[in-house]
Amino acid sequence: xxxxxxxxLNIGVLGFGTIGTGVVKILAEQRDLIAQRSGVELVxxxxxxxxxxxxxxxxxxxxxxxxxxxxxINDPEIDVVVELIGGYEPARTFxxxxxxxxxxxxxxxxxxxxxxGMELFPVAxxxxxxxxxxxxxxxxxxxxxVLREGLAANPIxxxxxxxxxxCNYILSRMRDEGLPFEEVLADAQKLGYAEADPAxxxxxxxxxxxxxxxxxxxxxxxxxxxxxxxxxITKITGQDVAYAEELGYRxxxxxxxxxAGDAVELRVHPTLLPASNPLAQVEGVFNAxxxxxxxxxxxxxxxxxxxxxxxxxxxxxxxxxxxxxxxxAPLGVQPGVLRERPIRxxxxxxxxYYLRLSVADRPGVLATLTRLLADQGVSxxxxxxxxxAEACEAVPLILTVHRTREAAFIKALDxxxxxxxxxxxxxxxxxxxx
Amino acid sequence: xxxxxxxxLNIGVLGFGTIGTGVVKILAEQRDLIAQRSGVELVxxxxxxxxxxxxxxxxxxxxxxxxxxxxxINDPEIDVVVELIGGYEPARTFxxxxxxxxxxxxxxxxxxxxxxGMELFPVAxxxxxxxxxxxxxxxxxxxxxVLREGLAANPIxxxxxxxxxxCNYILSRMRDEGLPFEEVLADAQKLGYAEADPAxxxxxxxxxxxxxxxxxxxxxxxxxxxxxxxxxITKITGQDVAYAEELGYRxxxxxxxxxAGDAVELRVHPTLLPASNPLAQVEGVFNAxxxxxxxxxxxxxxxxxxxxxxxxxxxxxxxxxxxxxxxxAPLGVQPGVLRERPIRxxxxxxxxYYLRLSVADRPGVLATLTRLLADQGVSxxxxxxxxxAEACEAVPLILTVHRTREAAFIKALDxxxxxxxxxxxxxxxxxxxx
Numbered sequence: 103x104x105x106x107x108x109x110x111l112n113i114g115v116l117g118f119g120t121i122g123t124g125v126v127k128i129l130a131e132q133r134d135l136i137a138q139r140s141g142v143e144l145v146x147x148x149x150x151x152x153x154x155x156x157x158x159x160x161x162x163x164x165x166x167x168x169x170x171x172x173x174x175i176n177d178p179e180i181d182v183v184v185e186l187i188g189g190y191e192p193a194r195t196f197x198x199x200x201x202x203x204x205x206x207x208x209x210x211x212x213x214x215x216x217x218x219g220m221e222l223f224p225v226a227x228x229x230x231x232x233x234x235x236x237x238x239x240x241x242x243x244x245x246x247x248v249l250r251e252g253l254a255a256n257p258i259x260x261x262x263x264x265x266x267x268x269c270n271y272i273l274s275r276m277r278d279e280g281l282p283f284e285e286v287l288a289d290a291q292k293l294g295y296a297e298a299d300p301a302x303x304x305x306x307x308x309x310x311x312x313x314x315x316x317x318x319x320x321x322x323x324x325x326x327x328x329x330x331x332x333x334x335i336t337k338i339t340g341q342d343v344a345y346a347e348e349l350g351y352r353x354x355x356x357x358x359x360x361x362a363g364d365a366v367e368l369r370v371h372p373t374l375l376p377a378s379n380p381l382a383q384v385e386g387v388f389n390a391x392x393x394x395x396x397x398x399x400x401x402x403x404x405x406x407x408x409x410x411x412x413x414x415x416x417x418x419x420x421x422x423x424x425x426x427x428x429x430x431a432p433l434g435v436q437p438g439v440l441r442e443r444p445i446r447x448x449x450x451x452x453x454x455y456y457l458r459l460s461v462a463d464r465p466g467v468l469a470t471l472t473r474l475l476a477d478q479g480v481s482x483x484x485x486x487x488x489x490x491a492e493a494c495e496a497v498p499l500i501l502t503v504h505r506t507r508e509a510a511f512i513k514a515l516d517x518x519x520x521x522x523x524x525x526x527x528x529x530x531x532x533x534x535x536x
Numbered sequence: 537x538x539x540x541x542x543x544x545l546n547i548g549v550l551g552f553g554t555i556g557t558g559v560v561k562i563l564a565e566q567r568d569l570i571a572q573r574s575g576v577e578l579v580x581x582x583x584x585x586x587x588x589x590x591x592x593x594x595x596x597x598x599x600x601x602x603x604x605x606x607x608x609i610n611d612p613e614i615d616v617v618v619e620l621i622g623g624y625e626p627a628r629t630f631x632x633x634x635x636x637x638x639x640x641x642x643x644x645x646x647x648x649x650x651x652x653g654m655e656l657f658p659v660a661x662x663x664x665x666x667x668x669x670x671x672x673x674x675x676x677x678x679x680x681x682v683l684r685e686g687l688a689a690n691p692i693x694x695x696x697x698x699x700x701x702x703c704n705y706i707l708s709r710m711r712d713e714g715l716p717f718e719e720v721l722a723d724a725q726k727l728g729y730a731e732a733d734p735a736x737x738x739x740x741x742x743x744x745x746x747x748x749x750x751x752x753x754x755x756x757x758x759x760x761x762x763x764x765x766x767x768x769i770t771k772i773t774g775q776d777v778a779y780a781e782e783l784g785y786r787x788x789x790x791x792x793x794x795x796a797g798d799a800v801e802l803r804v805h806p807t808l809l810p811a812s813n814p815l816a817q818v819e820g821v822f823n824a825x826x827x828x829x830x831x832x833x834x835x836x837x838x839x840x841x842x843x844x845x846x847x848x849x850x851x852x853x854x855x856x857x858x859x860x861x862x863x864x865a866p867l868g869v870q871p872g873v874l875r876e877r878p879i880r881x882x883x884x885x886x887x888x889y890y891l892r893l894s895v896a897d898r899p900g901v902l903a904t905l906t907r908l909l910a911d912q913g914v915s916x917x918x919x920x921x922x923x924x925a926e927a928c929e930a931v932p933l934i935l936t937v938h939r940t941r942e943a944a945f946i947k948a949l950d951x952x953x954x955x956x957x958x959x960x961x962x963x964x965x966x967x968x969x970x
Contacts, residue, residue: 128689128831138756138869139688236686242832244686251862252670252678254573255562255852322572380838383817397562397845398676404814405835415831418689428685428862435572 110143111425114174114205116196117186118151118167121210121237123158124414125184129421130161136418142425144418150174175200182424184417185209194218201225201233208420210237210413216311216327219318223432233432234420239312240265240389242412243405244419249319249393250434256395258320260360262534265312267387267407268296268303269335269355273372274385276343277352283338295387305334306355306370313357316391317368319434320359322441326368329445333371342458342529345500346374349484351456351533352382358534360451365444367451374456374533394536449509454483454533457503459518460496460525463487467523471501474521478514480506496525502533544577545859548608548639550630551620552585552601555644555671557592558848559618563855564595570852576859578852582608609634616858618851619643628652635659635667642854644671644847650745650761653752657866667866668854673746674699674823676846677839678853683753683827684868690829692754694794696968699746701821701841702730702737703769703789707806708819710777711786717772729821739768740789740804747791750825751802753868754793756875760802763879767805776892776963779934780808783918785890785967786816792968794885799878801885808890808967828970883943888917888967891937893952894930894959897921901957905935908955912948914940930959936967 113129115122129136129144137143148166150173174180175196183200185207187193193214200207202225209215215222215235226233236246240263249258264270268290275286287304290296302308314327335355346353351374360367375382380402384390389407394400406412433440461467468485475482483502503511511530518524547563549556563570563578571577582600584607608614609630617634619641621627627648634641636659643649649656649669660667670680674697683692698704702724709720721738724730736742748761769789780787785808794801809816814836818824823841828834840846867874895901902919909916917936937945945964952958 124831132689132691135691135756136689138873139684139865141870242835244682247681247686248678250573251857252681252853253849254856255566255570255849257566257569322569380817383814395849397558397849399840399843399846401676401837401839403835403837406833409833411831412833415687415689415829419686422688423685426863428864429860430862431573436575439572 108137108143109141110145111182111421112145112147112180113182113184113421114148114150114177114180115146115184115186116150116171116174117188118149118153118158119186120410121413121417122149122151122186123160124410125186125417126160126162128411128414128418136422140422140425144421144425147180148174148177171196172199175203175205180205182206182208182421184421185211185214187211189213190217197222197233198225201229201231204229204231206232206234206424208234208417208424210417212238212308212311212315216314216325219315219325219432224437226432227437232424232429234424235315236420237413237416239315240391241405241407241409242415243389243391243403243407244416245316245391245403246319248403249316250430253393253395253398254434256397258361258393258395260358260394260536261316261320261391262381263313263316263357263391264354264381264384264389265357265391265407266303266309266355267389268300269309270384270389271295271387272304273335273338273343273353273355276340277347280340280344282340283336304336306332309355309357309370313359313368313370316357317359317366321361321366321443322433322435322439323366323443324440326445329368331369331371331448335372337529338372339529342531345458346456349500349502350377351375352377353531354381356381356534362446365446367446369448369451372531374531376535449507449512451508452505453508454505454535455503455511455530456533457501457528457530459499459528461499462523463495463497464523470521471518474517475503475514478510480511480514505535542571542577543575544579545616545855546579546581546614547616547618547855548582548584548611548614549580549618549620550584550605550608551622552583552587552592553620554844555847555851556583556585556620557594558844559620559851560594560596562845562848562852570856574856574859578855578859581614582611584608605630606633609637609639614639616640616642616855618855619645621645623647624651631656631667632659635663635665638663638665640666640668640858642668642851642858644851646672646742646745646749650748650759653749653759653866658871660866661871666858666863668858669749670854671847671850673749674825675839675841675843676849677823677825677837677841678850679750679825679837680753682837683750684864687827687829687832688868690831692795692827692829694792694828694970695750695754695825696815697747697750697791697825698788698815698818698823699791699825699841700737700743700789701823702734703743704818704823705729705821706738707769707772707777707787707789710772710774711781714774714778716774717770738770740766743789743791743804747793747802747804750791751793751800755795755800755877756867756869756873757800757877758874760879763802765803765805765882769806771963772806773963776965779892780890783934783936784811785809786811787965788815790815790968796880799880801880803882803885806965808965810969883941883946885942886939887942888939888969889937889945889964890967891935891962891964893933893962895933896957897929897931898957904955905952908951909937909948912944914945914948939969
């Protein structure tokens with residue numbers, strides 16, 4: 103292959119952290135393979151970072167290192183800017199300026215796309231360049247490509263994603279080893295699976311960023327991160343994980359995007375899944391997205407949601423698509439046909455529910471609970487009482503109820519909480535049977 | 537959106553069977569969605585089939601129906617020919633002529649691509665048109681797109697596929713219900729999951745067609761269907777499925793493509809997988825492909841491998857890619873850089889092995905077996921003897937051995953078969969621990 107005549111794509115990388123190092127490494131190691139696949143030579147010519155001295159273990163002798171990001175954004179030789187700084191700013195400003203300078207941009211930054219995508223996409227469009235973000239959702243799983251291209255013939259009925267590896271790791275170990283949340287979290291931090299400040303992950307924000315992006319692509323709507331309902335995993339106890347297991351369920355933090363007539367649901371919360379659901383088998387730091395599409399039916403995509411090389415692999419795939427001139431509208435439909443759709447409030451959704459409460463172990467308790475639920479049209483699926491305490495002591499009671507409107511369930515809960523025989527440590531979670 | 541000014545792609549369909557009907561149905565039902573996604577109107581203008589009278593339940597009032605395939609191939613108004621006839625001929629001739637007439641071709645025909653792809657791809661290339669075949673492998677799972685684009689940055693280490701739904705359905709029911717092979721096969725035929733002549737599926741030929749295609753894309757080699765080692769599932773007994781289960785394995789018909797230094801392995805055979813392997817969970821008619829890639833690590837793709845609408849969904853995705861001008865080399869690398877690689881014989885591969893034999897229940901038997909295996913450097917992982925028979929009666933003995941070269945295992949087997957205390961009904965299968 104006559105390299106002298108081969109087309110070349112010059113790449114500037116902003117952010118020389120874990121993923122940036124991975125991108126430089128893959129492009130160096132696979133120069134020939136990538137040229138064979140794309141017909142283009144992909145070359146990193148400049149890297150911008152505040153720290154230019156730390157050894158990342160990759161050869162940068164042919165690469166211009168700078169701590170002036172704008173010298174990359176404005177470099178006329180550079181065709182594509184790869185943004186791997188993360189967070190909202192200065193990433194947003196740099197990406198905006200790069201697009202305005204007529205450069206393609208590839209990013210792994212879900213926060214940026216979830217919050218500022220709707221500002222950035224039209225800028226890319228009007229400058230005739232691509233803003234690619236496959237690596238921003240579910241790491242190495244090509245879920246953006248699957249939704250925009252592989253399933254392009256399908257209206258999407260729903261998607262369910264395990265899209266935060268930290269939470270899945272914590273929940274998997276709580277189940278496998280019967281450990282409490284705090285202990286596994288501390289361990290995950292030691293192992294580098296959770297940040298020093300883990301709030302973004304364990305409060306569900308990171309999953310909500312990704313769900314907002316996937317939901318918009320699935321339903322052809324603008325991205326509305328602020329309209330995603332979010333609950334994290336911090337209140338889940340080892341007890342609940344074990345009770346769920348006994349009932350045939352696994353607890354997972356799911357991102358759920360569902361079509362409900364013309365409206366859509368966008369929600370992130372701990373969810374009980376039947377153990378036979380393909381997503382229930384996804385353990386540890388792995389991610390997976392199950393898509394329910396009108397013609398393709400249920401398909402699932404599984405892989406590493408984070409990590410230096412898996413994420414860099416997705417960044418490089420975007421670079422190869424750009425090198426090959428393969429273009430797709432950012433949210434999968436032609437500019438201008440995105441359509442607002444009503445987003446359902448949590449009260450309007452319908453799920454099954456798991457309820458754990460501690461009750462005084464005396465006659466009539468179950469009759470009262472059953473009546474309070476029935477008054478709201480909520481029907482019980484299963485009841486389990488654990489142990490039998492001495493008189494007047496509280497025992498744990500587990501209830502699952504059939505699919506019902508959440509507002510009805512919450513109303514019944516309020517009544518139940520007000521009963522004198524019900525302890526304060528009441529917990530509930532949603533069940534998805536699909 | 538001003539439809540009067542929208543670009544239009546005229547489609548001719550050859551073969552108005554199940555998949556053809558699905559394609560016509562999807563394009564009619566999703567005309568608007570597809571136009572929003574592609575910016576192009578996709579219109580079926582002609583359908584060729586020998587049977588033009590049967591009612592397929594779709595509106596064909598605006599479509600020219602013909603039993604002259606060449607009137608479609610030579611229709612100057614038609615941009616894309618969709619080949620859904622199946623089999624080698626006349627599909628090969630029609631596709632060749634359509635490409636030569638400067639038309640893109642989309643096909644779901646794995647036999648055609650596996651056997652004649654290497655003849656057809658250069659014709660497409662020299663006429664500047666696309667020959668797309670996503671629907672030919674694993675139905676609705678976009679595995680061709682994933683390998684060629686999503687994982688384009690990765691050398692592929694191995695891929696493992698459950699790519700024949702008929703076999704997976706049979707094996708799943710044998711396990712779940714303890715039924716014998718013949719009974720489940722007969723049932724599958726009644727339910728339409730297996731053909732009247734099931735040989736193509738149960739002998740592994742269909743899986744081998746698909747594996748040949750996937751292996752070529754994974755490793756950048758030409759397609760060599762005739763070099764795939766193939767074993768079907770006809771010799772598997774309910775007993776073996778049950779014993780495997782007790783040992784913590786599930787029996788699956790796998791297509792395996794593995795890199796081994798510069799050589800590659802291409803093989804289809806019944807395989808024992810640890811129950812914890814994500815592929816082991818894939819049940820019934822579902823397909824799945826697990827890819828082990830250098831940077832992305834293990835990813836898995838799961839969905840329906842057949843059926844009217846799932847397969848048609850993949851055909852329409854290819855049509856949308858063509859409408860959008862998204863081009864990829866058929867086997868993922870630029871024309872001219874495909875490279876022959878040696879294909880390992882079965883004797884050279886390395887696996888673990890499961891062995892069932894019936895032996896006379898008397899002292900010294902196990903010592904002899906152990907020595908015969910050890911003589912070939914084969915080490916035993918587990919032994920189970922079932923039951924204890926009356927003197928001189930045979931009892932089943934199950935052995936599993938650690939990873940070893942197949943030639944060594946086969947040599948030990950030959951010695952074992954020659955022992956007077958070993959019954960004739962000896963069975964063995966390969967184990968993949970990954």
